[in-house]
Amino acid sequence: MRKKAKGKPGPPAPSSLAALHAWYSKNARALPWRESNANPYHVLVSEFLLQQTQVKQAIPYYERFIKKFPTLSSLASADLDSVLKAWEGCGYYARARNLHKTAQIIMKQYDGKIPSSHAALLSLPGIGPYLAASISSIAYQQPHAVLDGNVIRVLARASAYPHAVDSPKSKKELQKMAQDWLDQSPAVSPSLHNQSMMELGALICTPRNPKCASCPLAGICRAHLVGREEDFPIKARRQARPLIQVGTGFLFNQKGEILISQRYGDDFLGGLWEFPGGKQEEGESLARCVEREFMEEVGLPIRARDELMVVRAEYTHKSVDMHVFRCVLQKNASSLPRPLECQAVKWEKISNLGKYAFPKANRRMLEWLEKGVPR
Template sequence: MSFVAPLLAWFDDHGRHDLPWHQPRTAYHVWVSEIMLQQTQVQTVIPYYQRFMQRFPDVASLAAASQDEVLAHWSGLGYYARGRNLHQAAQQIINQHDGKFPQDFAAILALPGVGRSTAGAILAQAFNQPYAILDGNVKRVLARYFAIAGWPGTTGVQQQLWQQAEQLLSEVPTHRLADYTQAQMDLGATLCTRSKPRCQQCPVQATCQAWQTVQVASLPSTKPKKTRPTKQTCCWLLRNKQGQLWLQPRPGQGIWGGLYSLPETPLADPEELNLAMFESAVESLVEWPSLKHSFSHYHLMMYPVEVMLDVTLGDSIAIQKDQVCEGVPNYAAALDATGSWFNLPDALELGLPAPIRQLIEQLQAREA
């Protein structure tokens, strides 16, 4: 019992034989469909593919169109570099191959936007040539079938997968290379799915190593999570005699752009905080527990410090910037003239970053 024979038998009965790029299955049709399918599901691609083919039925019509028109037909599919590459590749086929789609692996691979798997899919499906493919579905099927551990995005795992994919080709009857290519994609899309694979209905279950070793749920290995760096900041809860809080708008660009927030400085050594040049206006200074906020690219550790200032409502505190001791972070260094004093309930009506809102709510709860 092998992989290829039961897969082909299953494909004859259960495979997808009515996809629009199968009629006719020319290199042009396979190529356009493969590019569209690179980041997009089959059901989404079908109407785009049909509209694209109505307007650009062959390489010549695609090459002669303007890029704007090609992208207009791509609009909604996303990843527009695919559309631009398709257009450029059509012009390359006209200029370098007399308008005939190349049948040579190296020449197809040289087309913009075509990688090893897409080149293999075109050659196998349009020209019935023995080339392997390794798209997302097939990677998952083979990683499970051969129980290959490791994230398929790594070079080592990819090499193992390509090796297995190419070895399997020797079992494929030469007249069935196109069907075999489609069968692998169909198995991955319909049974050997990312979540809840239907192994009980799978034609290759008897020889699947992931099934035999109870590793189906853990293969293929997921992408290792990147460790996000941690940044640190000292944020200042400045209070005046009326119990108001100083808030200032953040710059329009960058994190929390345009929201009101606390003045911030680089993190000071706690020792240094206490020794810092606080002016006579400071009545008390209390370090709050730190809090952590995570962005997609980094974590932010926030160290709040509450400072009671001997200033009243109308006093500007920005003048104290003059007294900043060079090199020692303190609140005055972070003050912005666009800020102002807010009563706590009014502050909570402003657009605030979530952790800043949390701090103000804590202040309000304490003083209620």
């Protein structure tokens, strides 16, 4: 029979939290955004990046982004295309669009100074409770506890939290628990405490094979004390992601230029460039799908010839198989595209495609084009 942790735990004793903070001070990773003495702009950029990207993968994107836009004003004054290009490959492009909008609002409404107020931060595009807490605590030492996946894991195991952590009710309870832990450490800066919690979850209290022997909280961790570390946190069963079939095509003009279109700014992957195409409808062949989408999206009658490749794209809420066809204009058809269901459309040289921000899944298509695709 499995052992059960009994009773409802309160926040750890100050001595236990002191051990956590000492562990962090000794073991914290050297990260580029930590080397700038909590520069609010660097904190802002890094926290937007870290919403959906792991630290190791985020570092090169952060360094590239800061090199391109070293200040808030340089980001605010940039055009969206250059911002998306700097973000290219990192995914979840709504983050880049919201970061750009936030920079512009701060320049106009806050005299270029990132607000320290938790409430003011919450009013900015793309900033929810986690980002507001992380930015206000790390950049300005405001006493707001962060609650991300790492912190949830630490709290759920330390308390043997008995409910699925995904529900709104659980998130509210865990947020209060996180705040109680922070309030139990008044002598320590909110930045140090919050980063200690996140770092512990990232390095020690990992999803699989947690390093409990090295954990400064092992002595008060209820899941560890009953040998059930990997039973927590409890999560609701996820539904399988649907697999969507999409047809897209390479269409060249007589100059050897290829047709590209730009997604509407508020769409999924908004503002990015792509090759015209779209979702296959019921009872429709993929070739017919491509022909229909070209007409609906850019107003060109085409024929989809041979299928060149299939590219799988994985997103949080769906998987997509993109079937890429070599296309030709119908006889005597005009080669003048129109942006009917897209933000913009243009003919472009293959050698210039690197200037545009494309979704990550399009990289294989771009590699094919660079090698030379039969036209």
